[in-house]
Amino acid sequence: MYNQFKSVSISYRTAPLEIREQIALNEEEAKALMLRLKEFFEVSDVLVVSTCNRTEIYYTSSKNLNADLIMLLLVHKGLTDTEYYTPYFENYTGGDDAVRHLFEVATGLHSQVVGDMQIPNQIKQAYQWAADMNMAGPFLHRLMHTIFFANKRVAQETCFRDGAASISYAAVELVETLTLNPKILVVGLGEIGTDVCKNLTQKESVDITLINRTRAKAERLAQNRGYRVADFEDMEAELRRADVIISSLKLDQPFFTRTMVKSLGGLTYKYFIDLSVPRSVEPEVEQVAGMMLYNIDTIRARANAALARRLDAVPAVRTIIEESIAEFNDWSKEMIVSPTINKLKNALEQIRQEEMARFTKSLSEEEAIKMDRITSSMMQKIIKLPVLQLKAACKRGEAETLIDVLNDLFNLEKKTEVGS
Numbered sequence: 001m002y003n004q005f006k007s008v009s010i011s012y013r014t015a016p017l018e019i020r021e022q023i024a025l026n027e028e029e030a031k032a033l034m035l036r037l038k039e040f041f042e043v044s045d046v047l048v049v050s051t052c053n054r055t056e057i058y059y060t061s062s063k064n065l066n067a068d069l070i071m072l073l074l075v076h077k078g079l080t081d082t083e084y085y086t087p088y089f090e091n092y093t094g095g096d097d098a099v100r101h102l103f104e105v106a107t108g109l110h111s112q113v114v115g116d117m118q119i120p121n122q123i124k125q126a127y128q129w130a131a132d133m134n135m136a137g138p139f140l141h142r143l144m145h146t147i148f149f150a151n152k153r154v155a156q157e158t159c160f161r162d163g164a165a166s167i168s169y170a171a172v173e174l175v176e177t178l179t180l181n182p183k184i185l186v187v188g189l190g191e192i193g194t195d196v197c198k199n200l201t202q203k204e205s206v207d208i209t210l211i212n213r214t215r216a217k218a219e220r221l222a223q224n225r226g227y228r229v230a231d232f233e234d235m236e237a238e239l240r241r242a243d244v245i246i247s248s249l250k251l252d253q254p255f256f257t258r259t260m261v262k263s264l265g266g267l268t269y270k271y272f273i274d275l276s277v278p279r280s281v282e283p284e285v286e287q288v289a290g291m292m293l294y295n296i297d298t299i300r301a302r303a304n305a306a307l308a309r310r311l312d313a314v315p316a317v318r319t320i321i322e323e324s325i326a327e328f329n330d331w332s333k334e335m336i337v338s339p340t341i342n343k344l345k346n347a348l349e350q351i352r353q354e355e356m357a358r359f360t361k362s363l364s365e366e367e368a369i370k371m372d373r374i375t376s377s378m379m380q381k382i383i384k385l386p387v388l389q390l391k392a393a394c395k396r397g398e399a400e401t402l403i404d405v406l407n408d409l410f411n412l413e414k415k416t417e418v419g420s
Contacts, residue, residue: 005045005139007098008066008073008089011054012112015088023077023085025050027129033057033076034133040072041065045140049105049126051119053112058102060139066091099143099328103321106147107154113166115310118202120151142331150324157320160313162306167296168195170303171273172203174294175244178271183207185242187235188249189217192275196246197221209238240264246273249280258284261291275299334391340407341387347411348379 010023025033030048037046037059045060057069070089074082092098101110106123108115127144130136136144155161175182186196189212200208209228210218218229230238239245239261249255256272272293274281279295286293352375360368 003094003096004060004062005058005098005143006061006064006066006094007056007058007092007101008069009054009056009092009101010089011056011110013110014090019085019088020053020055022079023055023073024052025055025077029076030126031129031133033073034129034135036072036076037069038135041068044135044137045130045143046135047102047126047130047140047144049123051122054105054110056105058098060137064093066093096325096329099325100321102143103147103150103325107151107317107321108160109314109317109321113169114307114314115160117161120148123147138335139332143328146324146328146331150320153320153324154317158313158316159309160317162309162313166195167275167299167303168192169199170299170306171196171246171275172199174273174299174302175246175271176203178292179243179269181206182243182271183209183241184244184246185209185211185238187211187245187247187255188276188280189221190248190250193246193248194221196248196275197225197227201225209242211235211238236260236264239270242270244271244273245281246275247280248275250276251280252278254279254282256281256285258282258288261285262288273299341390343407344386345383348383352376352379 010020012020015023025048030050034046034048037043037057041059041061042063043059043061043065045058047056047058049056049058055073057073059065059069066089067086070086071082074080074085079085092101104110106120108117108119111119123144127136127140130140175184184200184206186193186200186208189197189210193212197208197210200206207228208225209230210222211230211232211234212218213232215229215231221227222229245256247256256274261270269290269292272281272285272291274293274295277296281293281295283293283295285291356368356372356375360371363371
């Protein structure tokens with residue numbers, strides 16, 4: 001199973017945004033694709049991961065179906081020029097490569113923002129889809145839980161999850177330190193403003209209002225998030241209402257000026273977070289009583305410090321991944337000998353039951369129970385050494401030889417046929 005695990009991947013490392021967004025799958029599309037995979041191919045342990053940065057398919061098969069899966073994915077998305085899109089995909093055809101890639105993606109090593117805290121939840125969601133659709137077998141179940149435990153170790157044993165390593169997330173983290181339950185106004189929904197909105201989604205019970213010159217974009221972002229949307233023309237009223245203003249407007253001159261802010265009047269504290277270059281909030285705004293201003297340099301310094309700590313932790317994360325892969329690999333190898341162990345146990349149990357039947361007729365009920373307990377204990381001790389030897393042979397890569405010896409010694413194949 002381990003060597004039959006494979007994957008195909010398209011990510012920010014191989015494709016620009018305009019390509020990735022054409023291939024990205026929502027939940028409904030991902031589940032529909034999984035059903036088509038099951039219908040067209042002999043695959044198991046299917047995992048479909050799709051985020052803004054990557055779309056990946058993991059599966060187990062004795063055949064290399066990567067080219068077919070890429071074709072199916074493109075057709076599924078209505079993209080007919082397959083020769084154009086195919087070079088953007090990466091292929092992982094060896095079990096070790098695919099397993100290691102999934103570990104590194106799930107821990108955030110391959111994220112645009114190293115150590116991204118969203119990716120573990122996205123992987124869990126994809127795994128839940130596989131489990132709900134009965135497309136996760138023992139191999140994938142064990143693999144995913146090994147990955148979850150590795151992630152737990154990363155969080156507990158390293159600094160890889162510490163701080164906010166992106167500007168947008170650092171801005172959201174800053175908001176948390178400024179005031180409790182603020183009314184937040186996000187102005188400008190370019191790339192950074194959009195990222196801010198997505199990161200704010202993780203915060204519960206927060207009052208968030210979006211303003212963008214194109215209202216339709218604000219409404220799309222607000223949909224299913226519970227955000228308010230206001231018109232650009234209502235800026236003054238929204239400024240009065242807000243406690244925190246996050247601006248990422250793209251203008252040649254500052255939009256929020258000292259004069260504008262001073263005209264609001266009232267004794268209230270407001271926090272401006274300016275993520276724009278050039279600046280969209282005039283530095284003199286901070287001269288108005290109660291106004292605090294944080295610019296992109298302040299935010300970037302916070303993000304860079306967090307990123308430095310995360311990068312320093314990368315070797316420790318890789319060590320945890322290698323230890324986890326080694327543990328999973330041992331388990332995977334033991335799966336090979338599991339049928340033989342079960343056959344051996346069944347063969348010995350059959351002998352025990354036959355011999356018990358010969359002698360228990362002349363025994364009392366109490367004596368029969370005692371004999372059953374004694375012979376069962378003897379059988380467990382007899383089988384213990386062969387099982388340990390089989391597992392040790394797995395780690396040495398010599399399991400097949402020992403399996404053949406046990407099959408011949410106990411005639412396991414014939415006994416299985418008779419038993420069935």
